[in-house]
Amino acid sequence: MHIPDGFLSLPVAATTYGVSAAVGAATIVQAKRRFADRFVPLAGISAAFIFAAQMINFPIGGGTSGHFLGAMLACLLLGPSVGFWIMSLVLVMQCLLFADGGITALGANILNMGIVGGIMSYAIFLLIVKILPRGKGSFLAATFGVSWLAVVLAAFVCSVELGVSGTIPFKIAIPVMTGFHVLIGLGDAVVTTAVLSYMLNARPDLVYAWSESNGALVGEEVAAHG
Amino acid sequence: MDKKKNNTRFIVISLFICLVIAFLLSPFASSSPDGLEKAAELLGFLHLGEVMVWGHSIMPDYSIPFLGERPISGMIAGILGTLVLFGLGWGVGAVLKRKKSSK
Numbered sequence: 037m038h039i040p041d042g043f044l045s046l047p048v049a050a051t052t053y054g055v056s057a058a059v060g061a062a063t064i065v066q067a068k069r070r071f072a073d074r075f076v077p078l079a080g081i082s083a084a085f086i087f088a089a090q091m092i093n094f095p096i097g098g099g100t101s102g103h104f105l106g107a108m109l110a111c112l113l114l115g116p117s118v119g120f121w122i123m124s125l126v127l128v129m130q131c132l133l134f135a136d137g138g139i140t141a142l143g144a145n146i147l148n149m150g151i152v153g154g155i156m157s158y159a160i161f162l163l164i165v166k167i168l169p170r171g172k173g174s175f176l177a178a179t180f181g182v183s184w185l186a187v188v189l190a191a192f193v194c195s196v197e198l199g200v201s202g203t204i205p206f207k208i209a210i211p212v213m214t215g216f217h218v219l220i221g222l223g224d225a226v227v228t229t230a231v232l233s234y235m236l237n238a239r240p241d242l243v244y245a246w247s248e249s250n251g252a253l254v255g256e257e258v259a260a261h262g
Numbered sequence: 263m264d265k266k267k268n269n270t271r272f273i274v275i276s277l278f279i280c281l282v283i284a285f286l287l288s289p290f291a292s293s294s295p296d297g298l299e300k301a302a303e304l305l306g307f308l309h310l311g312e313v314m315v316w317g318h319s320i321m322p323d324y325s326i327p328f329l330g331e332r333p334i335s336g337m338i339a340g341i342l343g344t345l346v347l348f349g350l351g352w353g354v355g356a357v358l359k360r361k362k363s364s365k
Contacts, residue, residue: 037298040311067358076355077269081276083351084344088284091324091340093292100300101292114355121354129347134339135319138311191297204305212305216297239272 037194037217038130039145041138045201052197053143059151060124063117071118078242082110083122085231090126094223102220105190107153108161108183109228113235115244116158123150144197148190157186158245165249172236175249176229183228187221188214277348284340288324289333 044052086106093101106126111119124146130136137145161182168174195213199206235243295303302308321327321339329335 037296039298041315042310042313043302043307064358068361071355071359073359074269076359077273077352079355079358080348080350080352081273081280083354084277084280084348085283087347088280088340088344091284091288091291091336091343093294093296095292095294096297098300099294101294101296103291103296118355118358121358122351125350125354126347129343129350131319132316133319133321133343133346134324135314135316135322136324138314139316194298195301203307203310208305209301212301213297216300220297 037145037148037191037213038127038137039141039148039194039197041140043138043201043203044141044144044197045203048197048201049140049143051143052141052147056124056143056146056151059120059155060146063120063155067115067117067121070115075114075118075242075244079114079118079122082106082113082119083125086110086122086126087129089227090130096216096219096223100216102216102223104227105149105153105183105187105221105224106228107149107190108157108179108186108224109231111154111158112161112179112228112232112245113243115248116155119158120150120154123154144194148194148197152193153186153190157182157189160185161245162249165245170250172233175236175246176233179232180225180229184221184225187217187224191217191220277344280344280348281341284344285337288336288340291336 086109089104089106093103096102107119107123110122113119114122127137127142127145127149131139131142161178164178164182165175168178191213192210195209196206198204198209232243236246240246299308302311321342324339325331325335326338329338
């Protein structure tokens with residue numbers, strides 16, 4: 037759902053740039069407080085994986101395709117602050133190097149995929165995980181559900197931006213965009229859950245959300261349990 | 263020491279998997295329009311997106327211009343993009359990491 041140039045009005049483009057910049061600044065402060073050394077290489081791996089996986093469009097029927105988003109994956113592995121930055125980095129490079137997503141729509145794309153699909157969805161994830169009984173099963177179930185929701189929410193906000201821009205009436209944009217992404221989100225959920233399931237077994241110490249949802253301070257060694 | 267070795271192995275294997283995805287799977291990606299593009303097509307505003315403000319992308323549409331539209335073009339663009347993102351992502355992580363001084 038990379039918005040190209042020309043779809044958004046100037047006020048919408050400017051506002052979304054402003055919001056994304058403000059959140060970007062706030063997350064730097066957060067990350068500096070909480071992002072531990074051992075996660076640094078994982079930031080590179082996450083960026084590489086999200087980029088590569090996003091290239092693989094899968095058909096969802098009716099001559100339409102979708103691809104992995106990765107916003108929840110980044111936030112679950114790296115925490116919401118660095119997750120947001122990695123997602124934004126991917127979007128900036130896709131725009132500059134690959135002409136995917138317009139430079140005037142970058143603020144909106146970061147808002148949709150980094151903030152709504154990333155930071156906000158991660159907050160919902162933490163809430164759900166705290167309600168569910170502890171353990172890997174609950175963690176992965178929440179991962180699946182919220183990864184799906186993240187894509188749908190991002191698409192919803194995207195259609196609101198198109199509506200406010202006057203590009204297309206809300207009444208049409210919202211059902212069509214969210215409709216497609218209800219299916220696309222399943223693809224994201226499957227991939228994200230598979231990666232998290234692998235990581236929880238192989239390297240639970242490199243799953244930020246696992247430490248955070250277990251109430252352990254990130255940076256301390258957390259014994260895997262579940 | 264053993265832990266460090268393990269870590270290096272984890273990083274190398276993970277990056278390798280990313281490169282395999284970008285290189286070997288990209289030719290099989292669906293070329294149908296994605297959700298937003300399809301919506302724009304159906305609802306008749308796709309033409310609005312034809313103007314491009316930034317026209318200096320070196321690999322537009324995930325292809326290498328002088329290799330044309332052949333699959334290898336996308337495969338190489340995928341490899342290059344994956345490596346660039348790996349390096350920059352690591353860099354972003356290094357810049358954002360927690361300051362040691364606390365406690």
